[in-house]
Amino acid sequence: MINLSAKQTGRIIPILSLLLFFWxxxxxxxxxxxxxxxxxxxxxxxxxxxxxDYRLQQEHTPFSHWxxxxxxxxxxxxxxxxxxxxxxxxxxxxxxxLIWQSGVSVERLxxxxxxxxxxxxxxxxxxxxxxxxxxxxxxxxxxxxxLFPFAxxxxxxxxxxxxxxxATAIYLFxxxxxxxxxxxxxxxxxxxxxxxxxxxxxxxMTSLIIWPLLLIILYVTTPVKNWSPMLLWLGWFxxxxxxxxxxxxxxxxxxxxxxxxxxxSLPAPAYWHSLFGVSNHIEGGHRAYFLxxxxxxxxxxxxxxxxxxxxxxxxLLGTTCAIFQTIQNKAWWKTIxxxxxxxxxxxxxxxxxxxxxxxxxxxIIPFLLLWTAIILATFWQNQQKPxxxxxxxxxxxxxxxxxxxxxxxxxxxxxxxAGGPTAGHRFLxxxxxxxxxxxQRVSHHIADQQLEPTHIAPFGFIDPSYYGxxxxxxxxxTGFANEDFSPANPAPGTYFISTxxxxxxxxxxxLFDWFRRQAVIDPWQTGFSIRKYEISxxxxxxxxxxxxxxVPLLEQAEAxxxxxxxxxxxxxFDCTQSWVIPNQGTAGWYILPLDLEPExxxxxxxxxxxxxxxxxxxxxxxxxxxxxxxxxxxxVDQLIDKSAPQQVDESVQWLGxxxxxxxxxxxxxxxxxxxxxxxxxxHRYPQSDQPVIPDTADGLGYATTNWQPNDIFIQKxxxxxxxxxxxxxxxxxxxxxxxxGERLAPPIQIDR
Numbered sequence: 005m006i007n008l009s010a011k012q013t014g015r016i017i018p019i020l021s022l023l024l025f026f027w028x029x030x031x032x033x034x035x036x037x038x039x040x041x042x043x044x045x046x047x048x049x050x051x052x053x054x055x056x057d058y059r060l061q062q063e064h065t066p067f068s069h070w071x072x073x074x075x076x077x078x079x080x081x082x083x084x085x086x087x088x089x090x091x092x093x094x095x096x097x098x099x100x101x102l103i104w105q106s107g108v109s110v111e112r113l114x115x116x117x118x119x120x121x122x123x124x125x126x127x128x129x130x131x132x133x134x135x136x137x138x139x140x141x142x143x144x145x146x147x148x149x150x151l152f153p154f155a156x157x158x159x160x161x162x163x164x165x166x167x168x169x170x171a172t173a174i175y176l177f178x179x180x181x182x183x184x185x186x187x188x189x190x191x192x193x194x195x196x197x198x199x200x201x202x203x204x205x206x207x208x209m210t211s212l213i214i215w216p217l218l219l220i221i222l223y224v225t226t227p228v229k230n231w232s233p234m235l236l237w238l239g240w241f242x243x244x245x246x247x248x249x250x251x252x253x254x255x256x257x258x259x260x261x262x263x264x265x266x267x268x269s270l271p272a273p274a275y276w277h278s279l280f281g282v283s284n285h286i287e288g289g290h291r292a293y294f295l296x297x298x299x300x301x302x303x304x305x306x307x308x309x310x311x312x313x314x315x316x317x318x319x320l321l322g323t324t325c326a327i328f329q330t331i332q333n334k335a336w337w338k339t340i341x342x343x344x345x346x347x348x349x350x351x352x353x354x355x356x357x358x359x360x361x362x363x364x365x366x367x368i369i370p371f372l373l374l375w376t377a378i379i380l381a382t383f384w385q386n387q388q389k390p391x392x393x394x395x396x397x398x399x400x401x402x403x404x405x406x407x408x409x410x411x412x413x414x415x416x417x418x419x420x421x422a423g424g425p426t427a428g429h430r431f432l433x434x435x436x437x438x439x440x441x442x443x444q445r446v447s448h449h450i451a452d453q454q455l456e457p458t459h460i461a462p463f464g465f466i467d468p469s470y471y472g473x474x475x476x477x478x479x480x481x482t483g484f485a486n487e488d489f490s491p492a493n494p495a496p497g498t499y500f501i502s503t504x505x506x507x508x509x510x511x512x513x514x515l516f517d518w519f520r521r522q523a524v525i526d527p528w529q530t531g532f533s534i535r536k537y538e539i540s541x542x543x544x545x546x547x548x549x550x551x552x553x554x555v556p557l558l559e560q561a562e563a564x565x566x567x568x569x570x571x572x573x574x575x576x577f578d579c580t581q582s583w584v585i586p587n588q589g590t591a592g593w594y595i596l597p598l599d600l601e602p603e604x605x606x607x608x609x610x611x612x613x614x615x616x617x618x619x620x621x622x623x624x625x626x627x628x629x630x631x632x633x634x635x636x637x638x639x640v641d642q643l644i645d646k647s648a649p650q651q652v653d654e655s656v657q658w659l660g661x662x663x664x665x666x667x668x669x670x671x672x673x674x675x676x677x678x679x680x681x682x683x684x685x686x687h688r689y690p691q692s693d694q695p696v697i698p699d700t701a702d703g704l705g706y707a708t709t710n711w712q713p714n715d716i717f718i719q720k721x722x723x724x725x726x727x728x729x730x731x732x733x734x735x736x737x738x739x740x741x742x743x744x745g746e747r748l749a750p751p752i753q754i755d756r
Contacts, residue, residue: 018133021149022126025162028153029125032163032412033118036531037444037471038103038110039415039435040464042165046117047084047099049073049165054084056253058274060095063281066251066274067206068170071124075116082106104467111444117165124173125162129153131180132374138187140378143385147377150400154407156417157314157362157369163414168363171208175345175367178204178214179221183341186225198240202247206275209282210352210364217348224337248272289357293433293507302357307350310362313422313431315372316407318399320419322376325396329379339375346371361435415441416532425532426524429503438503440464442531446500447471449529455498459489461516463502463509483511490542490568491515492593492617492630499537506535514619521616543616543632547572547592551579557595557628566617567593567630575710581720582705583609588673588714591635598627609718612636651675652739652749655708659716661737661754667722668701670737670752674715678708683742685751686721689734698736699723 038046048060049072058066082102084090089097103110129152137145152158161169178200185193201218204211218240222233249255252272259276260267262284270276289300295309312320330339346368353365380396410417410425416437418428428437443466450458451472460468461478468474478489478501485491491514499519506516525536548563550556558566560574572592577584579596586592596602598618602610617630650658655678659671668686687698701721721737734755739748 017146017149018130021133021153022129024153025129025159026122026126028159028411028414029122029162032159032414033115033122034111035412035445036163036415036441037466038114039164039166039439039441041435041439042114042117043099043103043465044095045069045167046072046076046114046165047095047102049117050076050081050102051084051098053077054081058252058255059093060098061274061278062093062095063209063278063285064167065206065208065278067174067203068121068167068208070251071120071170072117072165074120076113079108079113079116081108081113099465100467103465104470110470114165118163121165121169122162124170125158128158128173128176128370131176132370132377135180135183136374136377136381139374140381143381144377147380147384147400148374150404151318151373151377154404155369155373156316156407156410156414157366158373159411160414160417161363161366163412166363167208168366171204171211172367172370174200174204174207175211175214175349176370178218179341179345179371182218182221186221194236194239195243198243199247201240202244202251205244205248206251209279210349213348213352217344221340221344224340245271248275286356286358290360291509292359293504293509294359295431298508298513300357302359304354306359307353307362307365310432310436311350311365313418313428314362314436315369315419316403317419317421318396318403319369319372319376321396321399322379323372325383326375326379329382342371342375362432363435410528410532413442413528413531413533415439426527428532429507429535433504433507433509438463438533440466440502440533442533443468443471443473445529445531446534447473450498450500457495457497459494459497459499461499461501461505463504479505479510479515485512485515487565489515490566491518492566493543493568493632494518494539495568496539496541499535499539500530501535501537503533503535512622512624514617517619518617542568543591543634545569545572545592545632545635546590547586548574549584549586549592549594550574550576551594551596551600552576553578553580553597553600557597557626563593563595569593573712575712575715576707577710577717578705580705581703583718583720584706584710585633585716585718586712588716589633589635592633594631594633596629596631598629600629602631650752652752655680655711656739656748658737658752661735663735666724667720668735670719670721672717672719674711674713674717676713677711680708680741680748681743682708682739682748684719684721685736685738685740685747686719686723687736687751688723689736 045068048064048066049069051057051060052066052069053073084098084102087098087101089101132148132152133145136148161172178197181193181197181200185197201214204214219233219237222236226233249271252275255273256271257269257273258267259270259273262280289302291298291300294303294306330336330343349368350365358364380400383396406420413425416425416428418425418431422428422431440463443462446460458476459478460473460476462468468477478486480486501516501519506519508514519535519537522537525538527535530536545567548567548569550558550563556576563574564570564572573586575584575586579600579602583602594613598620602613613631613633615629616632619625619628621627652658655674655676657673657675659673661671662669670684670686683702683704685700685702687700689698701723704719706717736751736753738751740746741748
């Protein structure tokens with residue numbers, strides 16, 4: 005038996021935790037194809053190592069790109085300056101040509117680009133263990149070891165070659181180094197902190213927030229208020245400045261400052277160009293999805309909701325308890341290193357219009373994890389509050405189990421408060437859920453299951469042909485639908501639709517509205533980011549009925565394409581006055597205005613219609629809804645409350661009526677076509693002992709020019725008189741020639 009001392013155990017547990025984290029991260033990195041942003045980031049890294057040219061850095065700083073490109077230099081890559089788009093500084097074109105069209109092994113290249121970020125993740129874990137131990141001893145360190153390897157958001161972004169995790173790591177390192185320096189001031193610690201600040205400034209522009217936070221912490225943690233905090237703070241500027249300039253290879257050149265319309269020569273000109281580019285991007289906003297709405301204006305509640313539904317519940321509970329304990333113990337200044345970086349970054353993100361992902365507040369997660377570990381350790385030691393301690397420990401076990409289950413789909417993580425990853429699409433999109441990371445997985449799934457035919461709607465920067473998915477695309481590169489796709493009645497087959505496309509992040513936002521009404525299949529198998537559907541057969545129909553209020557919404561060919569039914573009959577009716585059931589109720593489709601709900605009083609019509617598609621107006625098509633009538637003849641009989649069949653003349657037959665409070669509905673069936681200009685009259689008469697002054701509601705919303713034998717139609721008679729229905733004793737209806745007033749036949753008489 006091996007006996008380990010407490011000191012040895014304290015060393016082994018963090019090492020095991022780091023190894024577990026490494027395994028999770030590497031396994032995730034090997035199973036996920038390049039995300040939307042990664043090809044450009046990797047291309048920037050390769051550009052820096054090959055040429056030292058910063059032309060592709062638009063809006064981004066280079067530290068993480070130097071890391072991304074580090075190991076890719078071991079690969080036989082083509083000359084980046086020979087790629088299409090280089091002379092135009094077109095980063096997207098250069099990246100597309102390099103990644104997908106130059107014959108490189110995409111899987112190997114991106115694993116090499118991601119590996120340095122995974123290494124940075126290991127350093128983050130080591131810092132958290134060390135800091136936790138210094139703040140609260142081995143129990144806190146042990147709890148960090150339990151929490152860290154399963155942190156879904158950290159695993160998600162550690163496994164990607166982007167700027168987000170690098171910014172998260174450096175943000176943590178800066179405040180840890182500041183805390184260490186304040187605990188034991190040394191010249192080495194001071195210089196290291198200055199160097200880290202420089203690396204932070206070249207990792208992401210949001211790191212500029214570090215400067216005021218450093219000054220605040222220095223001021224409030226200095227016992228004697230004097231100039232020393234300011235002097236310390238100013239001393240880091242030249243150290244950080246040298247790092248920034250060095251990572252820009254000590255370049256010097258002209259910088260145009262748009263705010264003052266002035267050009268000035270400065271060190272690291274590419275840094276300033278990126279800073280102004282980010283400023284313009286934030287000011288202009290970015291199109292995003294949030295709670296069913298797509299906008300580029302941003303939402304004040306975006307990051308609050310994102311934080312609540314994408315942060316593990318145990319972190320939320322632990323942080324909440326830590327805040328209450330801090331308030332109770334009045335330990336604000338003692339814990340300022342933990343809560344101020346979180347609060348400042350959260351507020352900065354909240355007031356920004358750039359709402360494109362939880363990743364923009366990712367740097368707060370290590371602090372929440374550390375704070376949670378400390379508060380759990382406190383409860384662990386506090387025997388007076390055993391119930392709270394047990395609840396939090398159970399939360400950890402659930403946390404470990406749930407996050408192990410979703411592996412390797414950490415990018416799609418949503419906590420149980422949101423309903424888990426299967427419900428995340430209702431709240432957020434983009435890099436919160438679907439960053440285009442699972443198409444390699446779909447390709448393997450199609451091959452394994454031998455699925456045919458299959459149809460895909462990818463979203464992101466991938467080349468479907470690289471994964472054997474070419475020729476099955478529902479959406480073209482322009483963002484518009486493939487002309488063979490029928491959005492209101494898709495053809496049989498297996499469909500794989502990006503969540504972003506499903507949510508409407510396309511030129512045609514409602515292209516996949518039909519699928520929003522269907523059940524998704526096996527979401528774990530497709531990484532929760534891609535929605536799988538099986539369609540066994542398309543719906544069949546013989547006709548399309550167009551509402552003409554005020555005009556038909558679609559051309560006949562367009563309508564047939566949308567419902568996947570060529571050569572069917574088209575008929576037209578005013579759906580505000582009448583309702584038509586063509587061909588005695590065989591199957592077909594209605595195309596109605598988007599804002600019209602076919603309730604139609606107590607005719608029992610609405611329950612028999614299935615809404616299959618809704619389209620909101622774009623510059624290319626108006627708003628409309630598509631309803632399907634499945635052809636069940638029994639439904640026609642259910643429309644009529646009172647039945648009294650009677651032939652009016654050779655062209656039309658009376659079927660019955662139904663009466664509402666102030667609206668009557670008459671039901672008719674066409675027996676022969678008619679060329680006469682007809683209308684339906686509807687007269688209500690009061691009781692016989694009162695003057696005979698009828699309430700009149702005439703009209704016909706289904707013109708005789710559209711009549712064909714066996715059509716059934718319902719005419720609406722909205723009476724506007726103040727005469728209550730209880731005083732009505734008699735109703736008459738029938739047809740008349742509206743040009744001369746001549747009645748077609750004696751009226752239908754109804755006595756109540």
